[in-house]
Amino acid sequence: MSQTWVVVPTCLPIVLRRCPRCASGRFRANGKFRVNANHKLLDAWLLALCTECGDTTKLTVLERMNVRSVQPELLNLLHDNDSGLAAELLQDPVIQRRNRIALDWDNAWRLDSGAPDRPHQPEGEAIEVSVRFAARIPVRPVRLIAEGFGLSRAEVERLLVEGNLVSTVRLSGKLSGDFTFTLKR
Numbered sequence: 001m002s003q004t005w006v007v008v009p010t011c012l013p014i015v016l017r018r019c020p021r022c023a024s025g026r027f028r029a030n031g032k033f034r035v036n037a038n039h040k041l042l043d044a045w046l047l048a049l050c051t052e053c054g055d056t057t058k059l060t061v062l063e064r065m066n067v068r069s070v071q072p073e074l075l076n077l078l079h080d081n082d083s084g085l086a087a088e089l090l091q092d093p094v095i096q097r098r099n100r101i102a103l104d105w106d107n108a109w110r111l112d113s114g115a116p117d118r119p120h121q122p123e124g125e126a127i128e129v130s131v132r133f134a135a136r137i138p139v140r141p142v143r144l145i146a147e148g149f150g151l152s153r154a155e156v157e158r159l160l161v162e163g164n165l166v167s168t169v170r171l172s173g174k175l176s177g178d179f180t181f182t183l184k185r
Helices: 072-080 083-090 093-099 141-149 153-163
Strands: 001-011 013-018 025-038 041-050 055-064 101-102 109-113 126-132 165-167 178-184
Touching: 001 141, 025 055, 025 072, 025 083, 041 083, 055 083, 055 093, 072 109, 083 093, 109 141, 126 141, 141 153, 141 178, 153 165
Parallel strands: 001 126
Antiparallel strands: 001 109, 013 025, 013 101, 025 041, 041 055, 126 178, 165 178
């Protein structure tokens, strides 16, 4: 038996960065951009609001770029405050490094297991599951498997130790890339 699960984002993640006003460390990006032109140079920022005090921070997207070097499609998306572009830019490692931010994906994703209810697995039959990620969301595979099969994490850990849960990737720690595992009961 084979299944495909997909991890999909439900909203933009929380941006982890220190607020200079209230010392909070969490900002909520709402998908709004600010674009500023100074003669032929262009700056663009993604705006995020502090979850505590509401102060706005600007995450640099473009800095002192010549207007002609910016693709018109990108400029239109910035002007339209495209939330898909905001999600894509937040996950960009270059932008994360430039702005010294990290992302908190807690409560910002869901698992689509493809079936409305839990599949009944006959005793002794193996299920092969392919897990795909719609975005680079770091998630513990043990948590995904527990949620997908309606088990506790301790039960999943026990299956892993007993050898009834196998994969080519290490299932402890966090993953943000596609993987496959087999569950034998």
